[in-house]
Amino acid sequence: MAILKGAALVGQSGGPTAAINATLAGVIRGAFEAKDAITKLYGMRNGIEGFLAERTIDLTATFSNEAGALDEEKLNLLAGTPAAGLGSCRKKLPDPDADPEFFAGLIALFKKYDIRYFFYIGGNDSMDTVAKLTKYLKTTDYEMRAVGVPKTIDNDLAATDHAPGYGSAAKYIASTMQEIIRDCAVYTVPAVTVVEVMGRDAGWLTASAALPRIINGTAPDYVYLPEVNFDTDAFINDIRAALDKHPNVVIAASEGIRFADGRYVGESSQSGATDVFGHKYLGGTGKTLEGIVKDTFGCKVRSIELNLPQRCAAHLQSKTDIDESRGVGRAAVGFAVEGTSGVMATIQRADGAEYKAEFVPMEIAGIANQVRSVPREYITDAGNNVTDECLNYIKPLIQGETETAFKDGLPVHIIL
Amino acid sequence: MAILKGAALVGQSGGPTAAINATLAGVIRGAFEAKDAITKLYGMRNGIEGFLAERTIDLTATFSNEAGALDEEKLNLLAGTPAAGLGSCRKKLPDPDADPEFFAGLIALFKKYDIRYFFYIGGNDSMDTVAKLTKYLKTTDYEMRAVGVPKTIDNDLAATDHAPGYGSAAKYIASTMQEIIRDCAVYTVPAVTVVEVMGRDAGWLTASAALPRIINGTAPDYVYLPEVNFDTDAFINDIRAALDKHPNVVIAASEGIRFADGRYVGESSQSGATDVFGHKYLGGTGKTLEGIVKDTFGCKVRSIELNLPQRCAAHLQSKTDIDESRGVGRAAVGFAVEGTSGVMATIQRADGAEYKAEFVPMEIAGIANQVRSVPREYITDAGNNVTDECLNYIKPLIQGETETAFKDGLPVHIIL
Numbered sequence: 001m002a003i004l005k006g007a008a009l010v011g012q013s014g015g016p017t018a019a020i021n022a023t024l025a026g027v028i029r030g031a032f033e034a035k036d037a038i039t040k041l042y043g044m045r046n047g048i049e050g051f052l053a054e055r056t057i058d059l060t061a062t063f064s065n066e067a068g069a070l071d072e073e074k075l076n077l078l079a080g081t082p083a084a085g086l087g088s089c090r091k092k093l094p095d096p097d098a099d100p101e102f103f104a105g106l107i108a109l110f111k112k113y114d115i116r117y118f119f120y121i122g123g124n125d126s127m128d129t130v131a132k133l134t135k136y137l138k139t140t141d142y143e144m145r146a147v148g149v150p151k152t153i154d155n156d157l158a159a160t161d162h163a164p165g166y167g168s169a170a171k172y173i174a175s176t177m178q179e180i181i182r183d184c185a186v187y188t189v190p191a192v193t194v195v196e197v198m199g200r201d202a203g204w205l206t207a208s209a210a211l212p213r214i215i216n217g218t219a220p221d222y223v224y225l226p227e228v229n230f231d232t233d234a235f236i237n238d239i240r241a242a243l244d245k246h247p248n249v250v251i252a253a254s255e256g257i258r259f260a261d262g263r264y265v266g267e268s269s270q271s272g273a274t275d276v277f278g279h280k281y282l283g284g285t286g287k288t289l290e291g292i293v294k295d296t297f298g299c300k301v302r303s304i305e306l307n308l309p310q311r312c313a314a315h316l317q318s319k320t321d322i323d324e325s326r327g328v329g330r331a332a333v334g335f336a337v338e339g340t341s342g343v344m345a346t347i348q349r350a351d352g353a354e355y356k357a358e359f360v361p362m363e364i365a366g367i368a369n370q371v372r373s374v375p376r377e378y379i380t381d382a383g384n385n386v387t388d389e390c391l392n393y394i395k396p397l398i399q400g401e402t403e404t405a406f407k408d409g410l411p412v413h414i415i416l
Numbered sequence: 417m418a419i420l421k422g423a424a425l426v427g428q429s430g431g432p433t434a435a436i437n438a439t440l441a442g443v444i445r446g447a448f449e450a451k452d453a454i455t456k457l458y459g460m461r462n463g464i465e466g467f468l469a470e471r472t473i474d475l476t477a478t479f480s481n482e483a484g485a486l487d488e489e490k491l492n493l494l495a496g497t498p499a500a501g502l503g504s505c506r507k508k509l510p511d512p513d514a515d516p517e518f519f520a521g522l523i524a525l526f527k528k529y530d531i532r533y534f535f536y537i538g539g540n541d542s543m544d545t546v547a548k549l550t551k552y553l554k555t556t557d558y559e560m561r562a563v564g565v566p567k568t569i570d571n572d573l574a575a576t577d578h579a580p581g582y583g584s585a586a587k588y589i590a591s592t593m594q595e596i597i598r599d600c601a602v603y604t605v606p607a608v609t610v611v612e613v614m615g616r617d618a619g620w621l622t623a624s625a626a627l628p629r630i631i632n633g634t635a636p637d638y639v640y641l642p643e644v645n646f647d648t649d650a651f652i653n654d655i656r657a658a659l660d661k662h663p664n665v666v667i668a669a670s671e672g673i674r675f676a677d678g679r680y681v682g683e684s685s686q687s688g689a690t691d692v693f694g695h696k697y698l699g700g701t702g703k704t705l706e707g708i709v710k711d712t713f714g715c716k717v718r719s720i721e722l723n724l725p726q727r728c729a730a731h732l733q734s735k736t737d738i739d740e741s742r743g744v745g746r747a748a749v750g751f752a753v754e755g756t757s758g759v760m761a762t763i764q765r766a767d768g769a770e771y772k773a774e775f776v777p778m779e780i781a782g783i784a785n786q787v788r789s790v791p792r793e794y795i796t797d798a799g800n801n802v803t804d805e806c807l808n809y810i811k812p813l814i815q816g817e818t819e820t821a822f823k824d825g826l827p828v829h830i831i832l
Contacts, residue, residue, distance in 0.1 A: 016599050179725065182498050188503070218829070309596070
C-alpha cells in the first residue's frame, strides 16, 4: 500500500481523566515515529468544536527539541498532567445523512490543512464522532483515516477490555478508601461513613473501592452499584448487621444508584425530603444515604463525595494504566498509518495466567453509544458487594506507580 | 539530676492526621534511645479514655526486631500510615480542683504500671489534658513527667511556629487544587467551582490552596478565610469580576467562614449538633456558596468538599512535615528524660534565610485552648486572598516527598 502522506489532527473530548494526556503523549510519539507519513501533528483546542473555529496547536513543533527530535522530558510531563491538555468539548455531531453540509464543511477544513489522519480521544460520545465521520468519509473521495482512542474513568466503553484512565481512577479510589477506613477506625463510637463514587450508569469505579479486600484485607463493608436496584429496607438491614459487628461502618455507593422505579437515589434529596431536624437534605446520593442512616439509627454519620479528584488525581496514577494509555495512543497512529480507518484502538487482555495487554483495532460502528456495565455475576447475590472475580479483573489495572515530577513541593504540570 | 526510671505511656487524641503516626514513630524512637530511663513504652488505645479502661499495647515489644533493637522498617511503615494508629478519643478531663478524685484514680493507674513518663499527641484539647495532669501532679508526690506533642492539620496551636500534620495537609490541598484547576480548565463554558477546605476557626488550610501561586503561577481566583467576615455582596462582586476575566473560576473557601453576625455560612445546611467540646459540626459552606452563585449568575457551578482526605492522604505526605513530626516526637522524649515536664514540644523556625526547624519545650499552661489564627496582615485588604508573605511562610512546610511503600498497587499501612 502506498503511504498516505499528510498532516494529522488529534483531539480530546468528554470528561477529563488522569490518563487522557498520556494517550495524547502516545499519539504524539506515534506521529513522530511516522514522519514518512505524518508531516505535521495538529492538536484541536477544545475538541472538534475548537477545530471548527480553526483553533489548533502545532504539536510537532511544541514537542520537538532543539535537534528536531521528540522532547522526551516534555512528553513525560504531559503524561503526568491531569485533564485534557488540549481542552475538551461536549459537541455531538449531526448524522451525516441528515446534515451532509456540516461534514462537507468539515472536509473542506481538513483539506485546508491537508489533514489525512484524524485521532479522537474520548468516551462513547467521542466514538460517536469518529463513527459519523467514518460514515461520511465513505460518501466522499477525500482520502483520510479516522481512528478513535478510548478514554473514560467509568470503564463503560464497549469492545475494549478496559478503558485508559480507569486504572488510575481505580487506584486513587482504592487508596483513598484505605485512608478513609484508617481515619474512621480511630474512634470507638458507632459511626457510619458513606463514600459516594462517580459512575452514573456503570459501577466499575465503585467496585474498585472494594479492591483492597483481595490485596490486604481492608475493605468497606458494602459497595452499592447502579447495576442493582437500590432497596432502602435491604440497605438499612445491611447497616444494622455491620453496626452489630463493629463500630466503624464504611460503605461505598455509586452516584448512579437507582430505586426499582428508575428514580436516582440522589434525586430524592432534591424532592423536599427533610431530616429529623426538619432540614432539607442537601442533594446527592451520599447525602441521601446519610439521611437514611441518621433517621434510622441516630448514630454519627457522614458522607464523603470523592468528586473530581477521582478523575484528575494525576499524582497517584497507575503505571499500568499510563503505560497502556501511552501505548494505545501510539498504536492508534500505527493502525492509521498502516491503512486502517473507522476503528477504535482497543486494549485486549491476552490469554494466560500473567496479565498482558494487547492493542487491537475494532470496528467503530458497533461501539459508539453502548454502555458496558458490571456483569451481574461480578456482583454478590445480595447485591451489596462485588465478587473476588470482579476484583481480580480490576487488580492488574492499578499495578505500579509513575514517577510524579515535583518542583518546590508540588507536582509539575505542563500547560499547552 | 538522677535518672527517673520507669515506664512511659503515649497516646494520640483528637482528629487524625497524615502525620500523627510519624510523631508516634518519633516517640517510639526516643523511648528506644532512652532505655536507661524508659523501661517500657505503653501505647494507650483510644487515648486517655482507653487507658482508663486499661486498654494498652506494649510498643516496645511491637517495635523490637529479633535482636531486641528498633525495627526501622516497621517504624517507617507506621510513619507512612494515616490516622491515629493507637486510636483516638475526644475525652475532656475535669479540672483537678473540681474533681481531684478523678486524678487520684489516674495516678493510681500510673502507679500500677509504674508509668513515669506521659506523652500525649494532639491539638488544643489534648494539650488541655496535659495541662490539667501537670496541674494535678504539682499537688502530689508521685514523680512523673508529662509532655504534650503537637498535632493538628489546622495549624492553630499556639506557641509553635506550625503544627505537625499541617505541612502534609497543605501539600495535599495545594496539589489537589492544582489538579482541580487543570480539570476545570478543559471547557470554554463559564463555570464556577467552589472548593470547601477544612478549618473551623483558622484559615491556614484554606490559605494553602493559594500556594501554587508563588510556586508556578497556578492559583484559585480567591480564597475565603474564617478570619474575615463573609459578605455576600462582596463575594458576588468577586465572582462577577473573575467571570469577566476567564470562563473557569475556581475559589477556595474555609468550612468556617462566618457572616458579620457570627453565623456560619454553612450553618443553614447543618443539623446544629455539636461535639462534646461544644464545637459545631460544619460542612455546608460549599453548598451554600454554590447556591448563591447559581441564583445570581445562573451559570454552571459545582462545589467540592475536600473532606477527610485532607487529613488522611498519607500517600502525599510532605517530607519536611514527616521529618519534623518524627523529630518533635523524639525530642519530646528527650525533654522528659532530661527532666522537663509540663511542656509542649514545639517547632520553632530558626533565624536566617534558609528554612530550619528547631524543637523547643514551651510551658503547657499558656498553650491549651488558644487559637492561633491567620494574622490579618497575611490577608489582602479586600479580604478575598492571602498575601505572598503568608504563602512564603507555608512554602517550606510542603517541601519534599516521602517514599510511600506500595504493595500490589496500594499503599501499605500498618495496623497496631
